Structure formats: C-alpha cells, structure tokens
Amino acid sequence: MDAAIAAKAAVAATSSRDRKTRVFISYSRKDSVFSNRLVDALNARGFEAYLDKKDILPGEPWQERLEALILSADAIGIVISPDLIASHVCAWEAERTESLQKKLLPLVYRPVADADLPPRLARLNYILLRDGDDFDAGLSALAVALDTDIAWIRQHTRIGELAQRWDGAGRPASGG
Numbered sequence: 259m260d261a262a263i264a265a266k267a268a269v270a271a272t273s274s275r276d277r278k279t280r281v282f283i284s285y286s287r288k289d290s291v292f293s294n295r296l297v298d299a300l301n302a303r304g305f306e307a308y309l310d311k312k313d314i315l316p317g318e319p320w321q322e323r324l325e326a327l328i329l330s331a332d333a334i335g336i337v338i339s340p341d342l343i344a345s346h347v348c349a350w351e352a353e354r355t356e357s358l359q360k361k362l363l364p365l366v367y368r369p370v371a372d373a374d375l376p377p378r379l380a381r382l383n384y385i386l387l388r389d390g391d392d393f394d395a396g397l398s399a400l401a402v403a404l405d406t407d408i409a410w411i412r413q414h415t416r417i418g419e420l421a422q423r424w425d426g427a428g429r430p431a432s433g434g
Contacts, residue, residue: 278304278305278306279305279332279333279404280305280306280307280308280330280331280332280333281300281306281307281308281331281332281333281334281404282307282308282309282310282327282328282330282331282333282334282335283297283307283309283334283335283336283337284310284334284335284342284348284351284352284355285309285336285339285348286337286339286341286342286344286345286348287311287341288339288341289337289339289341289342289367289368290311292337292367292387293309293337294309296335296365296387296397297309299393299397300397300400300401303401305404307335308327310323310327314327324347324351325354328351328354328355328358328360329358331360332360332361332404333360333362333403333404334351334352334355334360334361334362334363335363335365336348336351336352336355336362336363336364337365337367337387338364338365338366338367338368338370338375338379338384339367339370340368340370340374341368343370343374343376349376352376352378352379353378356378361403361404362378362379362382363382363403363404364379364382364383364384364385365384365385365387365396365400366384366385366387366388367387368388385399385400385403387400
C-alpha cells in the first residue's frame with residue numbers, strides 16, 4: 259500500500275514539473291490579430307497560452323467559462339490598449355485575476371495615457387510590445403516574467419541575508 263501511494267506521489271510530482279505554464283491572454287477584440295500572434299509565439303516557446311475566443315464554445319455561459327479559464331491559468335497577460343481600458347469585461351478579468359492572486363502581466367500593445375490606466379495595472383512594470391518595439395525582445399521579457407517566481411526569489415534573498423547576519427554574529431544559539 260505504501261509503495262502505491264509513493265508511486266502516485268512520484269507521478270503527480272513529475273507531471274506537475276512537466277506541465278507547461280498556462281497563460282491566459284486578456285485583450286480587446288479590436289486587438290485580436292496581435293493577441294493571436296502573441297498566443298502563437300508563446301505556445302512556440304513552450305507555454306500553454308490561450309484566449310477566450312478559442313476556448314469558450316457557442317452557447318456556453320461565457321462569464322462562468324471565462325472565470326474557469328482565469329482560474330486554471332498560472333498567469334494572466336493583459337494586452338493594454340485604449341480599447342481594453344474601455345472594456346468592462348476586460349476590467350472584470352483584471353479584477354478577478356487580482357482577487358485570485360494570480361500573476362498579472364501588463365503587455366503594452368497600443369499606448370494609453372497613464373492617467374487612464376486603472377491602478378491595478380498602473381502599479382505594475384509593463385512589458386512593451388508596441389508596433390515600434392522589438393517583438394522578440396518583448397516576448398523574451400514576457401517568458402522570463404512567466405518563468406520567474408518573484409515571491410520565492412524575494413524570500414530566498416531574505417533568508418540568505420538573515421543567514422549572513424547570523425553567521426556574522428558568530429551563530430548565536432536562539433533562546434527558548
């Protein structure tokens with residue numbers, strides 16, 4: 259019995275390591291051509307990127323399915339444009355992403371005045387994918403952001419700094 263449990267745990271660990279990072283792309287329909295190009299490029303780089311247009315069937319309750327797509331994503335890329343900022347659905351997607359504490363990555367495709375950006379997007383560092391920008395460089399920056407667990411890196415740094423202080427203090431024993 260214990261061997262069977264260990265085997266299942268090993269398979270689960272392997273499959274979670276082998277699973278591609280899932281990326282949901284939030285966009286305005288007016289930016290469909292660019293968003294499709296972005297999804298194709300991410301998939302070519304080994305991510306599992308998807309859009310609502312291809313993953314919600316006709317007649318399906320769209321908002322429930324949209325929420326499921328966001329929930330199943332590891333990260334959400336939001337294609338910033340004036341049309342996205344005007345979209346109530348896109349605003350809901352960003353709000354839902356934030357409430358689920360998902361990684362939210364603003365991807366600037368068509369510039370928007372800073373004053374027009376919602377605070378949840380304005381506070382984040384952007385990835386520039388505008389027409390005049392180097393698409394491959396922006397895509398590389400996005401890939402790095404998707405593969406980087408910022409919270410883990412910050413925690414690792416904090417623990418390393420504490421270890422250095424402890425070592426520098428002659429490794430005193432904790433009281434207790």
